[in-house]
Amino acid sequence: MKSLFDPRQAQDFVSRYPTIPPELALRVYTSRLIGADPSLVLHGGGNTSVKLRGKNVLGEEQEILYVKGSGIDLATIEPGGFAGLVREPLRKLRKLSTLADEEMENQLQIHKIRSTSPNPSVEVLLHAFLPHRYIDHTHADLILALTNQKEWEDLLKEALGLQVAILPYLTPGLTLAKGVLKEYEENPKVEAVVVAQHGIFTFGEDARAAYERMVDYVGRAKVFLKRKAYGGALGISPAESNPPEKTASSLARFNQTVRGACAFRSPEGRLRRFYAEVRTSNDLGKAASAPAASRLCSSGVLTPDHVIRTKNKWVSFGEIPEDDGKLKQAVQEAVKGFAQEYDRIFAEQSGAKGIRREKLDPYPRVFLVAGAGIVALGSTRRDARIAADIAEHTLRVKLLADEAGEYTPISESHVFDMEYWSLQQKKLGKVSPPSLQGQVAVITGAGGAIGLGIADRLLAAGAGVAVTDIDGASLGKVRAALIKKYGESQVESFLFDVTDYGAAEKAFQDISCRLGGIDILVPNAGIAHVAKVEDLDPRKFDQVIAVNLKGTFNVIKAAIPIFRRQGTGGSIVVVSSKNVFDPGAAFGAYSASKAGAHQISKIAALELAELGVRVNLVNPDAVFGDEEIPSKLWELIGPDRMKSRGLDPQGLKEYYRQRNLLKVQVTPEHVGNAVVFFATETSGATTGATLPVDGGIPAAFPR
């Protein structure tokens, strides 16, 4: 393992942040070097610190500990991601034999130098107790492959040499900090401390030394494992999130079924669903099929930090059955068994410790699927990805550890302490999630203004959104606009033609592999053609019918097996048109196709109620969009409409505004809000309904 420390880059960091001390700028630099290597830390794991002298408001000199904020990702950390604390009062806490969670949290808050800085890392006391200026801490894969062993002590000594203190597992917080400090005081020459089944700490008087010791010791572990000819597992190539065609169809069905089996009612009565994230490769598929798979799944987390992301144990699942009934039964049995075991351990541990904790949901986050790989679940797509990444690393480390000896899990008691440690739970955030969090929404014809408006409102309500269209260029623009506003994690785009049933099925399979399934379907793709019946080209008529009517039918039909496998209801919100109730001359193809789509949607409302799937319609009128992302429909028919009314583009917008009762310009967001209304549980008693979004057109009142 090579040091990536580059003195020029280091200097760049010092120049980049001229208002902060150079020592802190260098702390940012080497923290990012560590964060950029997923074999050292994953997603907010690990922590780093630096101690500086500074003056308080009275001009009194004091030592300030800057430690990484809890849950902040080292890969992208900024100076503001470090919490500054007065060191001395924290250092004195070593005199205590115990420290209750609430008091620990209190101490960390009252000794911060800025009330607005993030909560410090849960390992802050260790950073405060040790005297070294720079401290780096990781959960490096290669170190964990040695620490999570029956013969951990001998292996570590042989691999890492004598300048390292090797400690048994100690509960993070005060106990760990005191243990490490004692070890240092007995042997001040140590350059690093390894804590069994947890990770490694390295120290240095400057940023480079602490970082390079980390690289050095992890490198020694690698050399040792190689020398022993272990390390087949090290060669496993990174897995893919896009499964090959032969497994895609079964993984899509698996994801849909698993989401259904793991959805649960929250205490406040809301149905909470998960996103699914797939990791697949030949190697992972083989490992998942091997006889050791069930042991790998039940042997727990590598380091306690991971438990809040993946739960301690995983589900080992055999080949995915071809038959939906068998699949559902197998998944439900596996999930039920997992949940019962989780509840049992919770009761046992809280009983043994004599404490009361609010039990978290008992559902699995990671499935190891024979012949396929890993499927991970999360309440947000980011959570699902974090769980999948951690699971992938965990699997490799366990395979490697098995080569080198006998993988030994952390005790259930220790894992329980970490899972239910209030400071750990804080990382996940307790605020009530947005109304559509956990749900996957699919919008067709999303490459225009209305599609953008709908996607925007669904994302704001917390949904994961798949925007789809046949036109890659306009879809790309919409995707970019959404990512700019909401970030990448909740947005995906897919190209397909709604007139082709097979293409719709394939797209929904891809969406299910990528996000888990479908909960909200918004058939929105539409085209128009201006011509009187007398002049209407029959081929044009066919085209409009194919997109507007058949396209709506195709996507509704293709979604039904997914709703059925999930078994958690769902919502279809069809973007219809004011023209259904109030058609216009020379607009026959559009009005007839929309009327047909309206009718098939109402039939779907009748038929899908038994699945808990509600089907509702919104009737917009005259939605134009803006110059950046215009309405494609209006781009197509606008010039003809303008000609027939003798108006310019602005005049045309004004004409439509003046013709409605409220004299409002109907916007894509108005349509999006109506879709969100129908998609949320708020409207749970409504199906088969039509909501006009037209500013009020008496002739188009639904009746």
Ligand SMILES: [Zn+2]
């Ligand atoms: Zn740690």
